[in-house]
Amino acid sequence: MKAEKSGKPAEDEASGSKPVRDSLPDSNADADKKVKTKIKKSRLWLALMPRLKELKFDAYLMSKSATSIAGIVLLIILVIIAAFPSFFATPADPSHPEMMPWNPLLWEPRPPGVDGFILGSGLAGADIYYGVIWGARISMAFAIEVVGISVIIGTLLGLLAGYKGGVLDEIVMRVTDVFLSIPSLVLIMAIAAVLGRNLESTKFALIMVWWSGYTRIIRGQVLSIRENTYIVAAKASGSSEGSIMMRHILPNSWAPVVVQATMDMGTVVLVMAGLSYLGLGAEPGTAEWGQMIYAGQDRFITGSWWMVFFPGMAILVFVLAFNLIGDGLRDVLDPKMRR
Amino acid sequence: MTPLQIDMIKMKYHLNDPLYSQYYYWLDSLFHGNLGYSKEARLPVIDAITQKFPSTFELAIISTMMAVLFGIFLGTKSAVKANSITDQLSRTLSLVGVSIPVFWLGLILVWVFFAQLHWLPQFGPWNITNIDLSLRYETMNHYTGFLLIDTLLNGDIEFFWDHLIHLIMPAITLAFASTAILIRMMRSSMLEVLGAEYVKAARAKGLPEKVVINRHARRNAMIPTTTVIGLTFGGLLGGAVLTETVFQWNGIGQWSAKAAVGVDTPAIMGFTLITAIIYVLANLVVDIVYAYLDPRVRLG
Numbered sequence: 001m002k003a004e005k006s007g008k009p010a011e012d013e014a015s016g017s018k019p020v021r022d023s024l025p026d027s028n029a030d031a032d033k034k035v036k037t038k039i040k041k042s043r044l045w046l047a048l049m050p051r052l053k054e055l056k057f058d059a060y061l062m063s064k065s066a067t068s069i070a071g072i073v074l075l076i077i078l079v080i081i082a083a084f085p086s087f088f089a090t091p092a093d094p095s096h097p098e099m100m101p102w103n104p105l106l107w108e109p110r111p112p113g114v115d116g117f118i119l120g121s122g123l124a125g126a127d128i129y130y131g132v133i134w135g136a137r138i139s140m141a142f143a144i145e146v147v148g149i150s151v152i153i154g155t156l157l158g159l160l161a162g163y164k165g166g167v168l169d170e171i172v173m174r175v176t177d178v179f180l181s182i183p184s185l186v187l188i189m190a191i192a193a194v195l196g197r198n199l200e201s202t203k204f205a206l207i208m209v210w211w212s213g214y215t216r217i218i219r220g221q222v223l224s225i226r227e228n229t230y231i232v233a234a235k236a237s238g239s240s241e242g243s244i245m246m247r248h249i250l251p252n253s254w255a256p257v258v259v260q261a262t263m264d265m266g267t268v269v270l271v272m273a274g275l276s277y278l279g280l281g282a283e284p285g286t287a288e289w290g291q292m293i294y295a296g297q298d299r300f301i302t303g304s305w306w307m308v309f310f311p312g313m314a315i316l317v318f319v320l321a322f323n324l325i326g327d328g329l330r331d332v333l334d335p336k337m338r339r
Numbered sequence: 340m341t342p343l344q345i346d347m348i349k350m351k352y353h354l355n356d357p358l359y360s361q362y363y364y365w366l367d368s369l370f371h372g373n374l375g376y377s378k379e380a381r382l383p384v385i386d387a388i389t390q391k392f393p394s395t396f397e398l399a400i401i402s403t404m405m406a407v408l409f410g411i412f413l414g415t416k417s418a419v420k421a422n423s424i425t426d427q428l429s430r431t432l433s434l435v436g437v438s439i440p441v442f443w444l445g446l447i448l449v450w451v452f453f454a455q456l457h458w459l460p461q462f463g464p465w466n467i468t469n470i471d472l473s474l475r476y477e478t479m480n481h482y483t484g485f486l487l488i489d490t491l492l493n494g495d496i497e498f499f500w501d502h503l504i505h506l507i508m509p510a511i512t513l514a515f516a517s518t519a520i521l522i523r524m525m526r527s528s529m530l531e532v533l534g535a536e537y538v539k540a541a542r543a544k545g546l547p548e549k550v551v552i553n554r555h556a557r558r559n560a561m562i563p564t565t566t567v568i569g570l571t572f573g574g575l576l577g578g579a580v581l582t583e584t585v586f587q588w589n590g591i592g593q594w595s596a597k598a599a600v601g602v603d604t605p606a607i608m609g610f611t612l613i614t615a616i617i618y619v620l621a622n623l624v625v626d627i628v629y630a631y632l633d634p635r636v637r638l639g
Contacts, residue, residue, distance in 0.1 A: 181622075182615045183574045185581075186595070190611045193599035270440055274581050277442050279600045290440070297446055301454050301461065308450075312443035319438040327434075 051251075061332040068332075071324025078321060081133060082140035089133040098138060100126045100287045109296075109304040120306035122296055126285070128306055132314045134287035139318055142199065142272055143265045146206045151261050153207075154214025155254070159245050161215065162222025172215065179212035185271060192280045199288070202272055202281045210264070214257050221253030255333040263326035266319035273315050289315045365608060374612075375605030379598045384609035388591060393484030394464060395583070395590030399575035402510040406517035407568055413518075414525020414564075415557055418533065429522050436519020445512040445585035452508060459508055462587040465501045472498055509586040513579050517571045524567045529560040562633050566625050573621025577614035 062068045081088060085097070092101035103125035112120040112128075119128040161172040179187065188205045195201030225231065226249060234244050273290030275281035282288035284295065289311040296307025349355050353364050368375065374384035382390065417426035452459040464486060465472050479493045487506075490499040532538065533556055541555045542548075583592035591610060598606035 181619050182611065183577050183618060186577060186611060186614045189580065189595065189599050190607045193602060193607055194604075197600075266438060270438075273440050274442060277440075277581065278584060278596045290442075293440075293443055293446070300446060300450060303454075305450060308443065308446050312440060312447070315440045315443065316435070316438055319440075320434065323434055323438050 058332050062328050065328050065331065067324050068328025071321050071328060074317060074321035075325060078136055078140065078318060082137045085134050085137045089127070089130040091130075091134075098134060098287055099285050100131050100134075100292075102126050102285070109299055109307060111304070112306050119310045120304070122292070122304075122307050123299065126292075126295070128292070128310050131287040131289070131292050132310050135289045135292070135311065135314055136318070138199070138282075138286070138288050139269045139272065139315075142203060143268045146203055146210060146268045147261050147264050149207050150210035150264075151214055151257060154211035155218050155250070155257060157211070158215040158218025159222060159250060159253075162219040163226060163241070163245055163249065169219075173219065176212035176215050179209050180216065184209050185274065188271060189275065189278070189280060192275055197280060197283065199272075199282050199286070202275050206268060206271060210268070213260065213264075217256050217260060218253055221256065222249055225249050225252050259326055259330045259333060262322055262329055266322035266326075269315065269318055369612075374609040377594075377598060377603055377606035377609070379601050379603040379606055380594055384605050387594060387606065388609060388613055390484075391589060391591045391594050394486065394588060395579070395592060396576060397485050397487060398506065398509055398513060398579065398583070398588060398590060399572060401506060402513035402579075403517065403568065403572045403575060405510060405514040406521055406571065409514070410518045410521025411525050411557075411561070411564065414522045415529055415552065415560075417522070418526045418529035418560075419552055421530065426526075430526070433519040433522040433526075436515050436522075439515070441512060441516055441579075442581040442585050444515060445508070445582055448508050448512060449585075460505050462585070463505060464589055465498065465505055469501075472501060509579075509582050509588055512585070513575060513582050517575070520567060520571065521564065524564050525560060528563045529556060532556045532560045535559075562629070565628060565632060569621055569625035569628065570618075573618045573625075576617045576621070 062072070091097035093099065100122075106115065106121060106125035107123065109123060110117050110121040110125075112118065115121070117127055117129065119132060121127055122131075157172050161169040187209050188202075191205035191208060192202050195204060231244060231248055234248050239248075272281055273288070273293070276286075276288050276290030277294045279294065282291040284291065292311040293308050296304065296311070300308040353361050356364075365375070372385070374388075376382075377384045377387045380387035380391070413425075413429040413432070417423075417429040420426055449461055453461045460466060465476070467473060475495060475498060479489065479495065479498075481489055482492050483489055486502050487499065490496075490502060538551060538556050541551045546555075577591075579590075580592040580596050582588070583590045584596045587593065591613070595607065595610040597603075598610065
């Protein structure tokens with residue numbers, strides 16, 4: 001993963017150039033005209049129009065790839081489950097919906113379909129179905145938070161380092177070197193171990209490590225983009241530094257970060273589940289997939305396969321969805337591929 | 340323990356000092372060759388690392404070899420016959436490979452090959468319930484620290500075989516993710532190379548397709564792939580934490596996981612340090628090898 005991040009700086013520097021409009025289907029062009037006549041050309045719309053067009057074209061390209069469609073369908077299902085988990089599995093204790101309901105009277109694991117457990121139960125009546133459903137919410141929230149915050153920190157630092165250069169660049173890049181020179185799982189494990197066993201400290205440890213990858217990508221992009229004539233033009237016409245960075249450099253350099261962040265949504269969940277499996281992430285009894293696998297592994301070998309199989313499948317589907325979409329996005333956002 | 344004893348221990352390990360001076364003490368003893376004592380391994384950290392590293396190395400080298408063989412073979416195949424069934428299959432394999440939780444894969448393998456089919460042992464570096472083997476482990480000469488080689492040097496074929504079958508499942512588990520990455524790398528760089536002029540030239544002068552693929556195209560496609568192989572190997576050398584934990588493999592990965600759970604700080608510090616050193620060294624080696632493989636880098 002690391003190699004991929006660092007290996008492709010400034011690959012698609014031309015992503016700012018607009019796609020060929022001829023290949024757009026007519027309906028889109030018609031829709032654009034209607035929108036144009038409806039809304040008076042306010043400044044905001046002048047800025048938004050080309051971006052909306054661009055998005056429409058991206059969506060059109062995505063819809064042509066079967067794997068991207070598969071990923072998007074999976075993602076929609078996951079988002080619905082993560083947004084409304086109570087609809088699928090009602091929490092026994094509404095104040096702690098993240099904890100799996102349990103019942104000491106049902107100590108022995110039940111296979112799927114027995115005693116009303118759709119996907120079977122774990123030790124002490126832990127409902128695997130409940131865990132799989134609420135695990136989606138926990139994972140989704142976790143991934144959005146970690147990747148979101150890391151992208152914001154990483155992008156801002158990368159922009160500043162790449163554009164300002166000099167001492168600031170040196171400092172920022174040497175710090176990212178530190179984080180990128182150690183395999184991320186090891187470093188996250190060390191930080192999480194010091195901070196204590198819960199999901200909050202895992203989240204913190206992940207953010208501490210994860211931003212550095214985005215910083216490196218953005219900086220590489222900025223270095224190649226800031227030499228373009230349109231940046232010189234913006235400077236000559238008196239734009240402020242902040243405006244140049246946010247309006248001219250950022251929109252032209254975010255594409256690889258979007259691809260990386262999409263794939264990282266899955267990777268982050270893999271790391272979280274791994275740490276929980278080691279006993280560093282979620283507390284015992286949480287509806288978190290890695291923790292469920294840890295709790296089920298002893299009984300798994302002796303025959304209670306459902307305790308480990310279903311949470312693992314949930315992780316696989318979650319990560320796969322984001323990898324499929326990330327692959328599709330990479331093809332769509334790479335200007336070399338879209339012509 | 341009396342409060343006085345607790346205070347004495349706190350004094351002894353500088354636990355009342357601020358973090359930066361604790362870090363100074365750690366650096367200071369590091370430069371004196373002392374990394375502290377790991378309560379998890381019941382050994383000094385240095386000894387724990389030297390004792391456990393060979394098993395990790397053994398696992399890493401075997402799984403890297405598997406990953407390189409399969410990854411390059413499948414990657415080449417799927418690039419040469421793009422969009423064929425082989426291509427679709429190996430692309431699916433590589434997608435699943437990067438998406439699958441490695442510890443879950445290990446558990447599933449154990450379930451299939453140990454619990455259901457009884458082909459392979461569940462975990463451990465050898466059959467620990469066999470006291471005879473454990474005794475032989477204690478008494479034999481450890482020339483290299485690598486159990487596969489040591490058992491052969493000692494002429495203990497039975498032990499060698501037992502160790503080998505214990506190695507298969509962890510090695511496959513570890514190799515799976517690396518194979519996935521390698522297939523992807525190999526496929527894309529092979530596709531790039533196959534479009535190059537010199538491949539067209541090789542075909543135009545009538546070379547058989549096999550020679551074009553194996554000699555002209557694959558050699559050049561291997562250059563970027565080598566980087567990935569080196570970095571993967573470096574990462575695996577730093578301990579495959581999850582896989583070693585699933586298979587209770589007595590390497591530095593399992594030790595570090597136990598240390599992290601048990602808040603064995605000197606062990607965590609030592610492990611992080613050694614992993615970083617290995618990873619940086621792997622990067623360096625990759626850069627050197629790259630210059631050897633690609634003369635353009637040397638000139639430029």
